[in-house]
Amino acid sequence: MTRDEAEALLTEAGQADDADFPLLEAAIACAIHDYPFRDPEPVRVLAANAAQRLSERIGEESPDDALTETMAADLRLNGDLINFDYPGNTDVIDVAERRRGLSAALAVFYIDAARRAGVKCQGVDFPGHFLLRVETPEGPVALDPFSQGRLVLPSELTRRALRAGLTPHVADRLDVLMAPVSDRECLIRLQNLLFIRALKALDYESAERSALRRALLDPEDHRPWLDVAAAREKQGALTGALEALARARGVDDPAEARRQLSVDRVRMQLN
Incomplete structure (x- = not known):
């Protein structure tokens, strides 16, 4: 896939309604747009395997446990603690190969697998750290894809919110802290991060590309x-x-x- 072909796919994705937004394919197009002529098939294979394994677990485990065990244990997807600033941590093609990445990139695989397996899972644009909201029979829970998909308790959400600078009356409101965002916003957050990193590195060509992807995804x-x-x-x-x-x-x-x-x-x- 060329950069022009990736732009065409992102333009088409940008025109889609939120309910029909092609998260996985749009994430692949973002990766190719940054570095063209790579094979995206390993991403699709990993995503298909994740959906199949999750479907097999659903009947025996709670939705959140099944999702965590599938993605973090079976498929070894985890945050990159050693090379946090490595550029490939935001690139789904690179993440599929290394099984390491940042939260928002890992979330693409979690959300895609959950959607295919019938689990309701959405991104949460939490201050400073992207999380996941998973609906369970007991109510919604928060998972951290960067930390092996572990459960984040309400008390920890509040502590994290306070450290991020939110006021106490906001940090105590779980409905605000766990407000879900669309798949489109999940992918746009990744592009925002790339834009900020590129500006800090004075890499204005990369900054232009990441900003252009945001423009195409949200016209x-x-x-x-x-x-x-x-x-x-x-x-x-x-x-x-x-x-x-x-x-x-x-x-x-x-x-x-x-x-x-x-x-x-x-x-x-x-x-």
Whole structure:
């Protein structure tokens, strides 16, 4: 798959409703868009094996235990504690090979397997750390895919929230802490992380690609196009920056004044 083909797939995914969002294939397209011409089949094979094993466990174990045992024990998916900042930890092709990654990347495999096996599992955009919400007969529970899918107790959720800077009256509200996000938002969080890392490394080409993926995945949000424009401006691609700003301006949003200031700034450099 080429980078252009990956962009076409991401564009199509961006047009899908949240209920029909193709999480696994969109995650593969994101990985190929960053580093093209790789074989994505191991990702699909791992995902299929996960769904099959989870389906076999469901009748004998609770949904959360079955999911944890399948993903962390059977398939050895876990967080990369040693090389946390390794770029491949956000890439599902790399994660499928190494069985190591960051929470949001591991969550792609958890959510996909759960969906195929009939387990209700959604991402939780928890401050500083992506978690999973799994529905059980006793109520929803939180799992940490980075730590071998272990159960995160409500008291620990509150402690984590307080450490992340949330106020006490918010940190005590489990309905807020465990609010699920869409599959689309799960994948966008990964791209946000890549964008931030690329900016810190002054790698503006990578920053542009990750911002572009966000723009394609969520075409109703103007903000990724502003990031695309900023990354292109840093590379001296001022015409491309203006094109991105025009795309941002085409998305209906009250922040028009900010976008117009950005356009004027770039145009002044062209003159």
